[in-house]
Amino acid sequence: MASQQEISExxxxxxxxxQGQFEVALRTADGTPMVLVNYPLLDDGRPxxxxxxxxxxxxxxxxxxxESTGGVNQAEAAVDPDExxxxxxxxxxxxxxxxxxxxxxxxxxxxxxxxxxxxxxxxAHYANYLVGAQDPVGRWVHERLKETGDDYQPAGAANKHAxxxxxxxxxxxxxxxxxxxxxxxxxxxxxFVLGSEGDxxxxxxxxxxxxxxxxxxxxxxxxTAAELSAALSxxxxxxxxxxxEVDGIGAVLDSMRVVATGDALLIAAVEAGIESEEVxxxxxxxxxxIEDLFRTxxxxxxxxxxxxxxxxxxxxxxxxxxxxVLVETLRQLGAEELRIARGSADPVES
Numbered sequence: 001m002a003s004q005q006e007i008s009e010x011x012x013x014x015x016x017x018x019q020g021q022f023e024v025a026l027r028t029a030d031g032t033p034m035v036l037v038n039y040p041l042l043d044d045g046r047p048x049x050x051x052x053x054x055x056x057x058x059x060x061x062x063x064x065x066x067e068s069t070g071g072v073n074q075a076e077a078a079v080d081p082d083e084x085x086x087x088x089x090x091x092x093x094x095x096x097x098x099x100x101x102x103x104x105x106x107x108x109x110x111x112x113x114x115x116x117x118x119x120x121x122x123x124a125h126y127a128n129y130l131v132g133a134q135d136p137v138g139r140w141v142h143e144r145l146k147e148t149g150d151d152y153q154p155a156g157a158a159n160k161h162a163x164x165x166x167x168x169x170x171x172x173x174x175x176x177x178x179x180x181x182x183x184x185x186x187x188x189x190x191x192f193v194l195g196s197e198g199d200x201x202x203x204x205x206x207x208x209x210x211x212x213x214x215x216x217x218x219x220x221x222x223x224t225a226a227e228l229s230a231a232l233s234x235x236x237x238x239x240x241x242x243x244x245e246v247d248g249i250g251a252v253l254d255s256m257r258v259v260a261t262g263d264a265l266l267i268a269a270v271e272a273g274i275e276s277e278e279v280x281x282x283x284x285x286x287x288x289x290i291e292d293l294f295r296t297x298x299x300x301x302x303x304x305x306x307x308x309x310x311x312x313x314x315x316x317x318x319x320x321x322x323x324x325v326l327v328e329t330l331r332q333l334g335a336e337e338l339r340i341a342r343g344s345a346d347p348v349e350s
Contacts, residue, residue, distance in 0.1 A: 009033050013055045020048050025131050026230055027216040028056060035127045037226070040095050040108050047106050049114030051095045052127035059145075063122050066144050076119040079136035084119070087135050088112055091128060112137070132233035182341065183329055185210070185263035190325060192242045206238040210263065210322025218321055221301050228298060231321065235328035243332065258333060261341040263322045267293070268340045269310035270319075276310065283340040287330050294327045 002010070002022050010024075010033055011017050020042035026035040034056040038048050054060060063071075076084075088111025095108055108114065112135065113124035122141050129138020184191035190208045217223075217231040260268075268285050269276040271293045297305055298320055306316045330338065 047108035049108040054127040180257045211318040213321035239332040258335040258338040273309040281342040
């Protein structure tokens, strides 16, 4: 449950003390609580139907403006009713599963926002969407936020570069035959570079790193399933934005090659059980092998994680977060494999 510091943080956001137990499910890039996950009963025993609660002040205001112009009715009319019904049912099941087995008192009813059908609260749906739920209303809200000019995106936005100065972090000398997406897992951000034949056509930068995910979401040792889900959902939001915005990526997504560099070398080294310096430029790594490694390291406490061959001790604390970035990126791209680039002038062979 929430620490005393987290209770104080949420009290400052709400202007009052929370009335029930909660955990911080998501934080903004600066560490401020964004979404809470509530216990289904308040401290006085009353039911608490809202499982995921949006507390970020900027988002609350922006979504309030959407609601004030008929957003609730517009969202209900726009989404598929069967998908919405399934969303309510899943929300209800997850919330009720937290009740004590022998509990006989009043229980929360309804789905997202406490309603059985339709749409009641856009804030609750967006909170549900942000933690990774398949929430059609949450997706609708996300699109409206971009259209209204608020363009508020949690945990840092994907920012398009006016020029390609950061492409040097990868290497303008890489010989790319055919369309390729370069994913550069850097120490301060992640770059997404769409290129072909050695030229960069589009470059986007996301405020997304393994260390940031570790500090904001992966706080347990080893991380809990809920923490991993939260971290992966943040990566999904970033990659989804990139896929939506990078010019021309939709037309080549099925045929393009994924090239990874930066901390991807470290992941490839640990997967192979070798040192990073031994990873050859152009090494092909299967996505299924990265997924297998991800399942292994996410179950290991730090004391065991540091013993993985190829993983320097000083990199172990942020390794799971770094893997979250690459794993969810590959999932969103539907890539079965990736090639490793060392960021040198040596060409990456086809």
